[in-house]
Amino acid sequence: MNSPRAPRGAEDRARGGGAERARHPGSPPSSIRDVALAAGVSVATVSRALRGLDRVSEDTRERVLRAAEALDYVASPTAASLATGRTSVVGIVLPFLDRWFFATIVSEIEDVLRRSGFQVLLLNIGDRSGEDSMVLDQRLLAKRIDGIIVLGVDLEAAEASVLRRLALPVVTISASLPGCDRVGIDDVAAAESATQHLLALGHRRIGYVGGDSSNDVRRATAVDRARGVHHALAAAGLALEPELDAVADWTVTGGWRAAEGLLARRLPPTAILAASDEMAIGVLCAARALGWSVPRHLSVVGIDDHEMAVTHGLTTVAQPVRSQGRIAAEMLLAHLASGTRAAPARDVVLSTAMVLRSSTAAPRTEPRPRRRAGAAAAVGRSPRADAPTTPVPGPTPPESQSQSQSQSGQTRTPRGGQRAGSARRP
Numbered sequence: 001m002n003s004p005r006a007p008r009g010a011e012d013r014a015r016g017g018g019a020e021r022a023r024h025p026g027s028p029p030s031s032i033r034d035v036a037l038a039a040g041v042s043v044a045t046v047s048r049a050l051r052g053l054d055r056v057s058e059d060t061r062e063r064v065l066r067a068a069e070a071l072d073y074v075a076s077p078t079a080a081s082l083a084t085g086r087t088s089v090v091g092i093v094l095p096f097l098d099r100w101f102f103a104t105i106v107s108e109i110e111d112v113l114r115r116s117g118f119q120v121l122l123l124n125i126g127d128r129s130g131e132d133s134m135v136l137d138q139r140l141l142a143k144r145i146d147g148i149i150v151l152g153v154d155l156e157a158a159e160a161s162v163l164r165r166l167a168l169p170v171v172t173i174s175a176s177l178p179g180c181d182r183v184g185i186d187d188v189a190a191a192e193s194a195t196q197h198l199l200a201l202g203h204r205r206i207g208y209v210g211g212d213s214s215n216d217v218r219r220a221t222a223v224d225r226a227r228g229v230h231h232a233l234a235a236a237g238l239a240l241e242p243e244l245d246a247v248a249d250w251t252v253t254g255g256w257r258a259a260e261g262l263l264a265r266r267l268p269p270t271a272i273l274a275a276s277d278e279m280a281i282g283v284l285c286a287a288r289a290l291g292w293s294v295p296r297h298l299s300v301v302g303i304d305d306h307e308m309a310v311t312h313g314l315t316t317v318a319q320p321v322r323s324q325g326r327i328a329a330e331m332l333l334a335h336l337a338s339g340t341r342a343a344p345a346r347d348v349v350l351s352t353a354m355v356l357r358s359s360t361a362a363p364r365t366e367p368r369p370r371r372r373a374g375a376a377a378a379v380g381r382s383p384r385a386d387a388p389t390t391p392v393p394g395p396t397p398p399e400s401q402s403q404s405q406s407q408s409g410q411t412r413t414p415r416g417g418q419r420a421g422s423a424r425r426p
Helices: 010-015 032-039 043-050 058-070 077-084 100-115 157-166 187-201 219-235 252-263 277-289 321-338
Strands: 089-094 119-124 147-151 170-173 181-185 206-211 245-248 271-274 299-304 315-318 347-350 352-356 418-423
Touching (some): 032 043, 043 058, 100 119, 100 147, 100 321, 147 321, 181 187, 181 321, 187 219, 187 315, 187 352, 206 277, 277 299, 321 347
Parallel strands (some): 089 119, 147 170, 170 181, 181 347, 206 245, 206 271
16 A cells, blocks of 8 residues: 655655745645655654654654644644644633723733643623523533633532533632632732721721622622721721611722712711722712812722722722732643642732822811712712713822832832732731
């Protein structure tokens, strides 16, 4: 039986360094067998050489690469997957694509994975409140991904069971899954730090805008940050009054609506802490629309250090958002390289730090503004339908020359603010 032959002259051109292309427009694509014949090696050797595996000498690898280039050979992803059992795809399970926190982390994960030859498959499960919510299905994910990163989602029992049956490496960010590596911050300590800052300024009537812990894909984050507020107040001999405890949906509009209700109280708060910067920006916008001066009439604090926090002069607890994505991607790549999971699972807790800007000050005894007729958003009503859903820049905060130590150990200047210690429970 005659053996298949490479395209005419391909072997000579491959050995000559690929100076002349073996294929012409319209000719059939070269196969891995063509490359093997041109390089004078087996198909298995070509596969190992092109994938960068060991047991291939440098001379042989170079010869294979020259042959593949001369033949314009492109490996089939499907064939490579069948041969190796790998897809070079990592799934990211997340609840939102249009929120700053999630988009920033996904961007960092994708950058790290791309450098190692991996692509990303986004699995947006939604907030579980409507028909558009996605259900994780083992049949859709099996043999399509090599590993999973769970980003900011508290998985339900059925969803966690799907991931276990897939038997793939899993890393979580701002979420927890038994037996899996985790990266995140100490949400309790972050909220404690923000509350302690307000207490140190002299505030005692503090309002809180938190996430909905009863029906929320970010349930654990909502619960932990609320716990931090309660802990700090209890340590000062105070309690969070029910009428000053508001719930929102982590958005600017949600924070705006919550602030309207809090500022309409007979005895409104002198300060409001929001569980995220986006909600805190909503609080700032609502207060200013109602004629309240920040921080003369009201102090506002957030958590995250959103990219828009500096333009609003927002005092906040900064968390290293990009670092969480980078570390999680590196941990998953380590699992994929070794083929095993670390035992026991690792929990990487990154430090946070207060960033002082212009939205907080000591409480004053001067009269608060009365409810204004014709305000941009009337108290007790939602913002008008044509109100912007993205933050409207507020007053630019004063410049600061202070510096702080970032989580990675490198010194950096905070964006428009001063660092005031870190928040991490012992």
